[in-house]
Amino acid sequence: MKLYSLPHSPYAARVRIQARMDALPLEVLPPPVPLRTEAFLERFPLGKVPVLELESGDTIAESWAIMEYLAETAPAGRSALLPATALERAQMRMLGRYADFHLAANALFPLFRAAMGIGQEDADGIAEGIAESLRAELMKGERLISDFGSDRQLTLGDIALAPTMLYLQELAPVAGVKKPLEDFPALGAWWSWINRSAAVSETLQEVRTAYHAFVDSLVAKA
């Protein structure tokens, strides 16, 4: 199987973490045709990476769809990242949706836009607004993670959240927040917990390195 991935992509990183954890036979490659082109859209209708290409030639886009497919078809049998009970699987999906529809949508994307200098007319006001939604979204995560308790296995939900949380910590200083997890002990403990997995910490380091190289290239251009 081929995984079309970019080193800085938090969505592709999810799948790369999973591939390391479950020793999946994935060949990780850059997109075979340039992103944001008609040729890419013709081959991959959703227009984004990651994309998983199967031996059959079928392709799967959307990180969550890829992760569930890979967990259900893992060569060593059903992946331990997919919990056994319906309740635990619902909790796993809640965490994935929290990452995408709450934390990323309401805190990370505004941070990205601010970091790129988009809509900077009232930079101080914007930073204050972002810092406030960042706190509100982190509080949701704090309560969610506390509710799940500490005696549980790592799931696809944790893997989905990890790269989002990495970017959040990288970008929060843009809104004047130096250590965003400082006031959220359950999230702080969760962050330490998932980083004890070599698959998580090694993949996140790849993302961090690629992101810093991207920022350095912007600075060099300016």
Ligand SMILES: N[C@@H](CCC(=O)N[C@@H](CS)C(=O)NCC(=O)O)C(=O)O
């Ligand atoms: N919801 C998608 C998001 C994927 C995504 O946004 N990928 C970015 C890279 S991080 C991308 O391909 N961007 C290209 C573009 O927007 O043109 C997923 O979970 O896979």
